[in-house]
Amino acid sequence: MDSASILEVENLAIKIDDVELISNVSFKLESGKTMALVGESGCGKSITALSILQLLPEVARISKGSICLNSRELSDLSEREMRAVRGNEISMIFQEPASTLDPLMTVGKQITEAMRAHSKVTHKEAATAACSMMDKVGIPDPVTRFKQYPFELSGGMCQRIMIAIALICEPLVLIADEPTTALDVTIQAQTLDLMRSLQKETGTAILLITHDMGVVADMADMVMVMYAGQVVEYGNVFDIFKQPRHPYTRLLLNSIPHIEKDRKKKLNVIKGIVPDVHHWPCGCRFNPRCPLADKRCTNSKPRLETLNPSEHFVACWNHTLEIETSYDKS
Amino acid sequence: MTSYLIKRLLQSLFAVWGVVTLVFLILQLSGDPALLLAPEGATGEDIALIRSQLGLDRSMIVQYGHYFWDLLHFDLGRSFVQELPVTEIIASRIAYTLYLALAALVLAFCVGIPVGIITGIYRGKWIEKILIPFVLIGQSMPTFWTGILMIMFFAVRLGVLPASGADGFSSVIMPAISLGALSMATFARIFRTSIIEELNKDYVRAARAKGLSFFRILFLHIIRNASIPLITISALELAMLLAGAVIVETVFAWPGLGQLTVQAIESRDFLIVQALVLLGSMVYIFLNFIADILYSVVDPRIKLRGAEHE
Amino acid sequence: MNSESLEIERTLTKKSPLLSVMKELLKIWPLCLIFGVCILSAILAPLIAPMDPDAQNLLARLKPPGSLIKGQVYWLGSDQLGRDLLSRIIYGGRISIFIAFLSVTVSTSIGSWLGLMAGYYRGVAETVIMRIVDIVLSIPAILLAIITVAVLGPGLQNLIIVLGLTRWPRYARVAYGQSISVSKMNYIKSARFTGVSTSRILWRHIFPNIVAPLLVVATLEFGLMILFEAGLSFLGLGVQPPTASWGSILSIGRNYMGIAWWIATFPGICLFFLVLSVNMIGDYLRDRIDPRFKKR
Numbered sequence: 035m036d037s038a039s040i041l042e043v044e045n046l047a048i049k050i051d052d053v054e055l056i057s058n059v060s061f062k063l064e065s066g067k068t069m070a071l072v073g074e075s076g077c078g079k080s081i082t083a084l085s086i087l088q089l090l091p092e093v094a095r096i097s098k099g100s101i102c103l104n105s106r107e108l109s110d111l112s113e114r115e116m117r118a119v120r121g122n123e124i125s126m127i128f129q130e131p132a133s134t135l136d137p138l139m140t141v142g143k144q145i146t147e148a149m150r151a152h153s154k155v156t157h158k159e160a161a162t163a164a165c166s167m168m169d170k171v172g173i174p175d176p177v178t179r180f181k182q183y184p185f186e187l188s189g190g191m192c193q194r195i196m197i198a199i200a201l202i203c204e205p206l207v208l209i210a211d212e213p214t215t216a217l218d219v220t221i222q223a224q225t226l227d228l229m230r231s232l233q234k235e236t237g238t239a240i241l242l243i244t245h246d247m248g249v250v251a252d253m254a255d256m257v258m259v260m261y262a263g264q265v266v267e268y269g270n271v272f273d274i275f276k277q278p279r280h281p282y283t284r285l286l287l288n289s290i291p292h293i294e295k296d297r298k299k300k301l302n303v304i305k306g307i308v309p310d311v312h313h314w315p316c317g318c319r320f321n322p323r324c325p326l327a328d329k330r331c332t333n334s335k336p337r338l339e340t341l342n343p344s345e346h347f348v349a350c351w352n353h354t355l356e357i358e359t360s361y362d363k364s
Numbered sequence: 365m366t367s368y369l370i371k372r373l374l375q376s377l378f379a380v381w382g383v384v385t386l387v388f389l390i391l392q393l394s395g396d397p398a399l400l401l402a403p404e405g406a407t408g409e410d411i412a413l414i415r416s417q418l419g420l421d422r423s424m425i426v427q428y429g430h431y432f433w434d435l436l437h438f439d440l441g442r443s444f445v446q447e448l449p450v451t452e453i454i455a456s457r458i459a460y461t462l463y464l465a466l467a468a469l470v471l472a473f474c475v476g477i478p479v480g481i482i483t484g485i486y487r488g489k490w491i492e493k494i495l496i497p498f499v500l501i502g503q504s505m506p507t508f509w510t511g512i513l514m515i516m517f518f519a520v521r522l523g524v525l526p527a528s529g530a531d532g533f534s535s536v537i538m539p540a541i542s543l544g545a546l547s548m549a550t551f552a553r554i555f556r557t558s559i560i561e562e563l564n565k566d567y568v569r570a571a572r573a574k575g576l577s578f579f580r581i582l583f584l585h586i587i588r589n590a591s592i593p594l595i596t597i598s599a600l601e602l603a604m605l606l607a608g609a610v611i612v613e614t615v616f617a618w619p620g621l622g623q624l625t626v627q628a629i630e631s632r633d634f635l636i637v638q639a640l641v642l643l644g645s646m647v648y649i650f651l652n653f654i655a656d657i658l659y660s661v662v663d664p665r666i667k668l669r670g671a672e673h674e
Numbered sequence: 675m676n677s678e679s680l681e682i683e684r685t686l687t688k689k690s691p692l693l694s695v696m697k698e699l700l701k702i703w704p705l706c707l708i709f710g711v712c713i714l715s716a717i718l719a720p721l722i723a724p725m726d727p728d729a730q731n732l733l734a735r736l737k738p739p740g741s742l743i744k745g746q747v748y749w750l751g752s753d754q755l756g757r758d759l760l761s762r763i764i765y766g767g768r769i770s771i772f773i774a775f776l777s778v779t780v781s782t783s784i785g786s787w788l789g790l791m792a793g794y795y796r797g798v799a800e801t802v803i804m805r806i807v808d809i810v811l812s813i814p815a816i817l818l819a820i821i822t823v824a825v826l827g828p829g830l831q832n833l834i835i836v837l838g839l840t841r842w843p844r845y846a847r848v849a850y851g852q853s854i855s856v857s858k859m860n861y862i863k864s865a866r867f868t869g870v871s872t873s874r875i876l877w878r879h880i881f882p883n884i885v886a887p888l889l890v891v892a893t894l895e896f897g898l899m900i901l902f903e904a905g906l907s908f909l910g911l912g913v914q915p916p917t918a919s920w921g922s923i924l925s926i927g928r929n930y931m932g933i934a935w936w937i938a939t940f941p942g943i944c945l946f947f948l949v950l951s952v953n954m955i956g957d958y959l960r961d962r963i964d965p966r967f968k969k970r
Contacts, residue, residue: 379809386809387821390822500953501946506901506904508904509924509945512927513939515931527931603815606814606816606817610816611905611908626911629820634824637820637821644817645813645817
């Protein structure tokens with residue numbers, strides 16, 4: 035096991051009944067680094083994240099694979115042991131900050147609650163710690179805010195509270211499931227800055243789930259692209275942006291609208307829609323929408339293969355081919 | 365908070381005025397109120413006497429004024445049948461009804477809420493499948509039939525509980541159960557729905573991600589959020605209890621206001637009927653207002669925003 | 675995903691709200707069967723009742739179920755005047771169902787219409803109508819029924835009037851709330867702007883969208899009216915003797931609890947099953963077609 039890796043996921047597969055939601059998902063998180071998990075809605079990113087914390091809905095189960103936190107196998111832990119991990123060693127923040135906070139409890143109490151669940155501190159100690167945490171995440175006048183309810187705070191503030199709750203126990207890993215999607219752009223930037231600075235300070239590994247390539251470019255060190263429940267490309271952020279190899283990644287990057295470009299041009303979209311979990315396409319799951327697909331793609335699934343000495347993996351038979359110029363390459 | 369409650373207070377006062385006026389109009393619409401108020405076997409002379417005595421020969425406006433004035437002084441008139449002031453008659457019985465209603469409500473809470481919680485969190489499990497039919501049955505059993513069945517079984521056949529009357533604790537058991545059965549079922553269902561809704565909410569998942577134990581989440585978060593709809597429903601349930609009391613007290617010969625209502629109609633003592641209707645409505649309006657106060661206490665969003673949450 | 679546009683899609687593509695209701699009802703056919711049996715026996719009462727419900731036979735008083743007297747089988751026993759309980763129950767069911775049905779029809783019509791007006795026109799109509807609704811709803815239902823009976827006198831006809839007139843506010847509230855939220859929708863606004871006549875808007879666009887919750891309320895109210903009528907008749911304020919109704923039979927049964935348990939038991943069982951099936955159907959419909967309660 036890599037000395038810097040704090041979380042290692044290997045060959046993870048999750049099923050509901052007989053339907054496979056994700057399969058063959060493997061990745062490593064390193065302390066102080068951010069891994070972005072990218073893909074369209076429905077590709078399995080959130081499920082992957084939830085499975086790390088064993089928070090899958092009842093009907094779903096991990097059918098294969100391992101999740102290791104500091105060499106400890108998480109899927110073997112009992113619910114009680116897992117509870118000690120959640121919020122403490124691995125924390126998670128979600129998309130809609132306002133609805134992920136209990137509307138009937140003061141925000142301060144929700145922070146101290148997280149703290150007191152994992153350590154024996156008095157109310158007073160917890161309140162002090164919460165206030166200083168609120169200060170750290172940039173909430174003005176924490177003492178007043180402590181007693182306020184979520185509906186009295188703006189979306190951006192609520193997200194900061196979520197971050198405070200997540201980081202108060204100084205976890206090793208922070209999973210952020212689309213943390214900025216529900217916020218407007220300026221608040222988005224502030225929130226990401228905050229996460230980055232906190233990461234520098236605490237060395238927390240961040241798993242950032244997003245569908246926004248701009249956020250990826252801003253925050254990530256490593257990128258993992260998922261499609262239809264499988265990892266299609268994996269590598270560090272520079273490689274992915276400079277030399278995307280998987281057609282899906284390439285199309286994703288192409289569909290980012292550019293301000294400088296000709297405004298009259300139609301936006302690039304990827305044809306088709308994400309397949310239904312009950313009807314995964316045969317062979318490579320991207321083949322119905324792929325401009326490079328050929329017979330081999332329909333017949334057999336490509337495996338993740340290393341491209342070069344640096345960690346850049348791709349699962350595609352035709353990744354060396356060029357995509358037709360009907361798609362504008364930036 | 366105050367502006368919201370003031371608004372609600374005004375609404376309640378308006379409702380009070382409205383009910384008072386409506387009852388007045390109902391009486392007037394019957395054609396000749398004196399006929400209605402006169403007891404059985406009253407001669408034409410008696411009726412004329414009543415008419416002048418009660419001022420029923422004067423114009424409607426004047427009558428309304430007197431009526432309103434009397435009510436403000438809690439003067440509900442004097443029953444022709446029982447020859448006692450109505451207020452006295454009611455006062456002698458109100459304690460019984462309160463006792464019964466309270467017992468029924470306590471029962472409904474103590475049984476209904478745990479059942480609601482259990483069936484809410486253990487959906488699909490065996491315990492839910494056993495409890496749900498009971499809830500459904502409780503909702504569909506006519507109150508008076510439950511009472512009759514219980515009397516036939518526990519009093520007539522087994523002889524363990526008294527069939528009627530109001531002496532001793534054992535005599536309140538069956539009436540309280542038949543009165544409370546419907547409310548029990550309603551509370552269980554409403555709470556169950558509430559809990560299921562809350563369980564699906566995002567903050568529950570986030571709370572689990574914090575590492576909180578399920579019970580803590582249940583009691584400190586879910587139940588508090590789920591209780592909100594229950595508060596308004598409780599006020600409505602009390603109205604149902606009032607309705608049920610009329611029937612249950614008749615079945616069990618319980619000497620409360622419910623029994624009085626039926627007796628009053630049978631003996632054509634309209635003044636008592638009128639008084640009870642007014643009393644019942646006032647209580648109901650009052651309870652609704654209390655529910656709003658409780659609502660604003662429990663949900664800080666209302667307190668600070670005064671928002672309407674339906 | 676914009677829930678409003680989903681709602682629009684749903685309403686535009688709906689063939690007719692009635693059809694979707696029918697389809698849903700088919701799925702819970704056992705309940706509908708029980709309900710149907712009750713309705714059918716109410717309609718066919720004269721054909722299926724073995725005896726005349728009012729025929730007294732003083733030689734056959736208080737006989738237990740299954741008794742055979744002079745060649746006639748009293749399947750469910752007889753009451754204190756020798757009348758066949760089964761026949762009385764069948765005819766009583768007819769009366770009860772008839773009353774419930776009629777009163778629901780009356781209150782639905784009055785209530786929906788008033789609520790619709792209040793919700794669509796707003797302004798004075800809204801204030802007046804909804805204030806009256808508030809006032810009527812401030813009086814507990816049974817007390818309102820009792821005072822109205824006290825004024826009008828007991829009896830079948832008056833009972834229907836009483837039930838019809840005292841329940842309409844419930845429908846009005848629902849219709850009001852729904853018609854307000856539907857009126858806010860963009861397609862209604864655009865219909866107004868393009869000059870569609872008001873009555874057309876009301877009938878073709880708003881009304882179909884408020885039918886579903888009204889239907890749910892009507893179903894549950896039907897069960898409630900059955901219970902109400904039974905309760906009032908039990909108290910002697912509803913259907914008058916010698917007419918049979920489940921409530922009045924039960925009130926007789928109460929007097930003979932010790933010696934003729936059947937009189938107090940069987941009407942109750944029928945009441946129970948009818949109300950149970952109606953409640954379950956109402957709940958089922960509510961979960962499926964009421965936009966306020968549809969499970970996500």
